[in-house]
Amino acid sequence: SLRDTIRHTPRFGFGRIATEAEIAKWDIDVRPDGKGLPAGEGDAAKGKAIYALKCIACHGATGEEVPGVKLPAPALVSDTSAKSRPKTIGNYWPYATTLFDYMRRTMPYNLPGSLTDNEVYSLTAYLLSANKIIKPETVMNAQTLPRIVMPARKLFVTDDRKGGPEIK
Amino acid sequence: SLRDTIRHTPRFGFGRIATEAEIAKWDIDVRPDGKGLPAGEGDAAKGKAIYALKCIACHGATGEEVPGVKLPAPALVSDTSAKSRPKTIGNYWPYATTLFDYMRRTMPYNLPGSLTDNEVYSLTAYLLSANKIIKPETVMNAQTLPRIVMPARKLFVTDDRKGGPEIK
Amino acid sequence: AAAMIPVSSSFANYVPVGGPALPPPVDPTKRIGPGPSKIGKRSTFENPARKPSDISSRSPLQDFYSTITPADLHFERHHAGIPDIDPNTYELLIHGMVERPMKFTLAELKRFPAVTRTCFIECAGNFRTGSEQMTPQDILGLTSQSEWTGVMLSTIFSEVGADPKATWFLAEGGDASLMTRSIPAHKGWEDAMIVYGQNGEAIRPAQGYPARLLLPGYEGNMNVKWLRRLELSDQPYWTREETSKYTYPVHNKIRMFSFEMDARSIITYPSFPQKIEKGWIEIRGVAWTGRGKITKVEVSTDAGKSWNDARLQEPVLDKAHTYFRYLWQWNGDETEILSRAIDETGYIQPSIKQLIEARGTDLGGYHMNPVTAWQIKQDGTVLFKPEGRK
Amino acid sequence: AAAMIPVSSSFANYVPVGGPALPPPVDPTKRIGPGPSKIGKRSTFENPARKPSDISSRSPLQDFYSTITPADLHFERHHAGIPDIDPNTYELLIHGMVERPMKFTLAELKRFPAVTRTCFIECAGNFRTGSEQMTPQDILGLTSQSEWTGVMLSTIFSEVGADPKATWFLAEGGDASLMTRSIPAHKGWEDAMIVYGQNGEAIRPAQGYPARLLLPGYEGNMNVKWLRRLELSDQPYWTREETSKYTYPVHNKIRMFSFEMDARSIITYPSFPQKIEKGWIEIRGVAWTGRGKITKVEVSTDAGKSWNDARLQEPVLDKAHTYFRYLWQWNGDETEILSRAIDETGYIQPSIKQLIEARGTDLGGYHMNPVTAWQIKQDGTVLFKPEGRK
Ligand code: HEC
Ligand code: HEC
Ligand SMILES: [Ca+2]
Ligand SMILES: [Ca+2]
Ligand SMILES: [Ca+2]
Ligand SMILES: [Ca+2]
Ligand SMILES: [Ca+2]
Ligand SMILES: [Ca+2]
Ligand SMILES: [Co+2]
Ligand SMILES: [Co+2]
Known part of the structure; x- marks a missing residue:
């Protein structure tokens, strides 16, 4: 076997207990049940302004695919029909919390980690609204965001293949 | 097994027959029975002159170890007693043919392959004579060289260990 | 007289006393070559290379004689380039459903019992087609293999007192994409590793220096590079890389959480x-x-x-x-x-x-x-x- | 208006429209790193190196996490430096006690059925002592291990019709030392190989490019590098490397033809x-x-x-x-x-x-x-x- 070949597992005593402050600093993930969402809030109008300032350069004026234009970043806005293209937040993202989580850790691409929590709530509101998932005036915060039911949610199934001869 | 796992060995037909000229060009080895020795001859007097010109710089004036002097090449001359140091042609080389073979392919270190067969015979004669194995006037050629019985010959034994617990 | 020649650092440059000045021969059996060195080089006749795009590079599979991928030719897939991580300040955090949330330095990770295993990594997006003029590298060069060394994740789970009720864990990278994936906890107890060695030496920056997650057989993206955080949980996180990416249509559904790479x-x-x-x-x-x-x-x-x-x-x-x-x-x-x-x-x-x-x-x-x-x-x-x- | 941004070769150099000019952050999670490339590099924090002398260099054994030696850290022992051999003109001659003396180009050697095996090579002179301040590299760094690929010598023996009565063969290198060793024919029929691959890629010049003899378990010197000639014979040649060198005193005798490296x-x-x-x-x-x-x-x-x-x-x-x-x-x-x-x-x-x-x-x-x-x-x-x- 290629596994660990030690017969007994002692506690080795290497490493140290992490402080709560250390954990809080890095523990930025957000789950669909809302766990991890910070205080603060935002709306689509504010989000639109931030988008114009910080996102347009890569994702285009509206976030939509423009025929013949090759942007350095993927389209963010289309419609909510499962058959439509491109695949974006509106028709391919099963959870809205993922949007908050991803943007906060990664966007804008060239300045990751530079957005405030309120900015991320606003951008989330803006993109959900542009994708026709929430009404333009809906405020996004730790309570409202996890409650959104994304159109694509029902399409996602967990892989149930287990090896063996079946091609699935 | 890590061996070749092909069941049958066909002849693959890759490669080509080597010509006799091609073989002759590369087949420069010399065996103790004299196989491989070329025509030509040489003696210690001529060898001494060649040595002075082409070998002295690295192996020193006499080829002997000089206390306190670190030469870039090993000593070539000492005596024929098995116990003496340094280990050279006189007390550590089992066959004289090896000397011809080695010098022809490798020496002088900076210009390998530059010696004529006659020069190699002469250098062989010179070094054998300096090591007190042949008389200074003995001519070295394809007939005389293989007949030399080197003082160290009797010391050499073939490793007969075959693995197993014995430390030998 | 006996010329006393100082021991030179290489005989290659030695000019014989009284020897004729000859042009350098082209026959390698007649010309002394350069001597030993600290680091070896490839033959100038051999120029294997990855094929890079903005976000990935493909291994030249057609050039390989066997299955260890030379580390400098290992395929790449980065989400925000290669971070420059100082191994002396690097720390790994493990928290969530554990008795003791802990931080480990690289030196501490190396003190745990180590294991070496050889396995492939393959990007789940490793498929291209469309032209007759494609090489193996073009078609599926997003897979490579290394001899990985590190600590079993199970050893670390035990050290921090991982809750047996945790069913998933989140792995997060320390690059500018802070990339995250949810991984079933059983994989962590089975054969997952935190590796710091690749083909005998320190893992290369492009493969996650100073430490990455290794999930043998699982899609490449989950083998989180530049690993900085693990959080044990009772559910997955549905991160962007496991929803918007690395999922695929199966008839009218979208299949997610496909982990094992198929034969x-x-x-x-x-x-x-x-x-x-x-x-x-x-x-x-x-x-x-x-x-x-x-x-x-x-x-x-x-x-x-x-x-x-x-x-x-x-x-x-x-x-x-x-x-x-x-x-x-x-x-x-x-x-x-x-x-x-x-x-x-x-x-x-x-x-x-x-x-x-x-x-x-x-x-x-x-x-x-x-x-x-x-x-x-x-x-x-x-x-x-x-x-x-x- | 929608700024039309050309697809840049790397986002790393991208300056945001209207964004504030910030000093580059030192936190690698906040700074996009360099993208994929043709050839990877080591971390600047890792500087493993061989210890070279005029004629050899020692592998940094203490730096290795496992047993594949990175090719550029493989130990060296050269007798006249590293020759620069053109693989397009390279030929191997095999003659002596054979039905058909033949020459093979490198491309031809590669066409024969190939085999890969991992084994160590160790210089028979791999022993140093004398000071308490010695590292593993100092003591016995003249051993390394690679994944070798090539053709079984037995395949070539069959191709040329090697005489079963041949008991030895001579192997000669194509460097400026034209180094030769006598090898028992049975080793050639057993597990000897002519290898052109090392750790997946072409063998490195320092290890015998474009092809070397591999005699698994036998002393390093016999694994003749830059192999250019094999001659089958009914006796050994007692070459300089098997008499003046690579022999050793055993009581009042000198032991020669010690092939296998002891445990x-x-x-x-x-x-x-x-x-x-x-x-x-x-x-x-x-x-x-x-x-x-x-x-x-x-x-x-x-x-x-x-x-x-x-x-x-x-x-x-x-x-x-x-x-x-x-x-x-x-x-x-x-x-x-x-x-x-x-x-x-x-x-x-x-x-x-x-x-x-x-x-x-x-x-x-x-x-x-x-x-x-x-x-x-x-x-x-x-x-x-x-x-x-x-
Ligand atoms: C410098 C270019 C750039 C800027 C500026 C930028 N992005 Fe992006 N964005 C990207 C790239 C490139 C990706 C794809 C990254 C990947 O796949 O790893 C991306 C991906 C995304 C995605 C995920 C899309 C999907 O379908 O998975 C979202 C959402 C997003 N960006 C939002 C934003 C927002 C909001 C801003 C402004 C605050 C922004 N981006 C600014 C380049 C940029
Ligand atoms: C540029 C330096 C240099 C010159 C010139 C040179 N040699 Fe050498 N010689 C060496 C070195 C170095 C070695 C050891 C090589 C090795 O061990 O691989 C050596 C080894 C030898 C040996 C083997 C010694 C032993 O005990 O194994 C002989 C014999 C020899 N040389 C003879 C000669 C002769 C004859 C000449 C002149 C024609 C010559 N050398 C010129 C550097 C030189
Ligand atoms: Ca254990
Ligand atoms: Ca968390
Ligand atoms: Ca066969
Ligand atoms: Ca011969
Ligand atoms: Ca991937
Ligand atoms: Ca050796
Ligand atoms: Co399992
Ligand atoms: Co045998």
Whole structure:
């Protein structure tokens, strides 16, 4: 076997207990049940302004695919029909919390980690609204965001293949 | 097994027959029975002159170890007693043919392959004579060289260990 | 008189006393070469290279003679470039459903009992087609293999007192994408590792220096590089990389959480743009599966009508690139050559037709492992045979 | 308006429209790194290096996490430097006691059925002692391991119709030393190879590019690099490298034709100049034998009074460096730690005392494989324990 070949597992005593402050600093993930969402809030109008300032350069004026234009970043806005293209937040993202989580850790691409929590709530509101998932005036915060039911949610199934001869 | 796992060995037909000229060009080895020795001859007097010109710089004036002097090449001359140091042609080389073979392919270190067969015979004669194995006037050629019985010959034994617990 | 020559650092530059000034010979048996050095180099006649794009680079599979990928040719897939991490300040945080949330320095990770294992990593998006002029590197160069060394994740789980009720854990990278993936906890208890060694030396920056997660057999993206955080949880996180990416259409649904890479193979010799001659040809290639060991590779030299067993290079390792070879006597007729991998679960690498039957025509680009075919032309030209999508 | 941004080759240099001009952050999670490339590099924090002399260089064994030696750190021993050989004009000649004397180009050698095997190469002169301040690299860095690929010599013997009555063959290198060794023909029929691949890629110039002889388990010098000629014979040639060199005193005789490298091991962690702390320590090292597989490595943490089995890293391969690990709880007392290798023939790596008893005090420097001991001082300092010669 290629596994660990030690017969007994002692506690080795290497490493140290992490402080709560250390954990809080890095523990930025957000789950669909809302766990991890910070205080603060935002709306689509504010989000639109931030988008114009910080996102347009890569994702285009509206976030939509423009025929013949090759942007350095993927389209963010289309419609909510499962058959439509491109695949974006509106028709391919099963959870809205993922949007908050991803943007906060990664966007804008060239300045990751530079957005405030309120900015991320606003951008989330803006993109959900542009994708026709929430009404333009809906405020996004730790309570409202996890409650959104994304159109694509029902399409996602967990892989149930287990090896063996079946091609699935 | 890590061996070749092909069941049958066909002849693959890759490669080509080597010509006799091609073989002759590369087949420069010399065996103790004299196989491989070329025509030509040489003696210690001529060898001494060649040595002075082409070998002295690295192996020193006499080829002997000089206390306190670190030469870039090993000593070539000492005596024929098995116990003496340094280990050279006189007390550590089992066959004289090896000397011809080695010098022809490798020496002088900076210009390998530059010696004529006659020069190699002469250098062989010179070094054998300096090591007190042949008389200074003995001519070295394809007939005389293989007949030399080197003082160290009797010391050499073939490793007969075959693995197993014995430390030998 | 005895010239006293100082010991020079290399005899290569030595000019003999009284020797004639000769032009440097081109015969390497007559010219002393450069001596030993601190770090070796490739022959100037050999220039293997990855094919880079903005976000990935592909390994030159057709240039490899065996299955260890030289570290500087390992495929790449970065989400925000390669971070420059100082190993002296690096720390790994593990928290969530654990008794003791802890931080480990790199030096501390190295003190734990270490394990070495050889396995492949393959990007789940490793599939390209469309032109007859594609090399193995173009088609599926997003897979490589290394000898990895590190600590079993189970050892770290035990050290922090991981809650047996935790069913998932989140792994987060320390690059500018702070990339995250949810991983079933059982994989952590089974054969997952935190690795800091690659092919004997420190892991390379492009592969996650100073430490990455290794999930043998699981899709490349989950083997989080530059690992900085693990959080144990009772549910997945549905991160962007496991929803918007690394999922794929299966009829009218979207399949997510496909972890194991399905069995796959490719003939790397002969392949485009090589040319073959009549007579004996050793067909060579590589096969792998994320579900255990390759048990068989079959080769067809008649466009799939009949199949024969290739020889597998021993030792065949778990979840590892396995080299195969098959001797064939080509008579000069036009044909197609194909390979298919079979793994220990009984899975047989499918044709594109079987994949379409199983998943529909809108296949997407993830977890695609169809049999690759090469067309042999009468003049010995070898061309890729792009898969028909219908 | 929608700014139309051209697809740049790397987002790393992208300056945002209207964004504030910030100083570059040092946090790697906030700074996009360089993108994929043709050839990867080491971290600037890692600088493993061989220790070169005029004629050899030693592998940094203490820096290795496992047993594949990165090709650019493989030990070296050259007799006239590294030749620069053009693979397009390279030819191998095989003649002597054969039906058909033949020449093979490199491309032709590669067409023959190929085999890959992992094994060590060790210089027969791999032994140094004398100072407490010696690292594993200093003591026995003249051994390395690669994944070699090439053609079985038996395949070539069959192709040329090698005479079964040939008992030896001469192997000659194509460097400026035209180095030659006599090798028993049975080794050629057994597991000898002509290899052109090393760790997946073309063999490196320092290891014999474009092709070398591989004699698994035999002393390094016989694995002739830059191989250009093989001659089958009914007797050995007693070349300079098998008489004046690579022979050694055994009492009043000189032993020659010692081929197999005897079983050996060394603890590489902890070793000089590392320092250890009280508590759990995983003792790590490497063991090998030229006579088959390592069956056991024993570790002593009490200066040789008692011995315990180390764990062997699987898969344990034939004639291969085998990584071993042993968990030890150090209480802070002064002691000595040692390892000894045991191979499948039942051979137990000897102490220097046993070697002196067997061979006399004038041991020479070839085929020396005594147990290596490390002294552990109370402050955690680790020092080599040079072998007493009496
Ligand atoms: C410098 C270019 C750039 C800027 C500026 C930028 N992005 Fe992006 N964005 C990207 C790239 C490139 C990706 C794809 C990254 C990947 O796949 O790893 C991306 C991906 C995304 C995605 C995920 C899309 C999907 O379908 O998975 C979202 C959402 C997003 N960006 C939002 C934003 C927002 C909001 C801003 C402004 C605050 C922004 N981006 C600014 C380049 C940029
Ligand atoms: C530029 C330096 C240099 C010159 C000039 C040179 N040698 Fe050498 N010689 C060496 C070195 C270095 C070695 C050891 C090579 C090795 O061990 O691979 C050596 C080894 C030898 C040996 C083998 C010694 C032994 O005990 O194994 C002989 C014999 C020899 N040389 C003879 C000669 C002769 C004869 C000449 C002149 C024709 C010559 N050398 C010129 C550097 C030189
Ligand atoms: Ca354990
Ligand atoms: Ca969390
Ligand atoms: Ca065979
Ligand atoms: Ca000959
Ligand atoms: Ca990937
Ligand atoms: Ca050697
Ligand atoms: Co499992
Ligand atoms: Co044998």
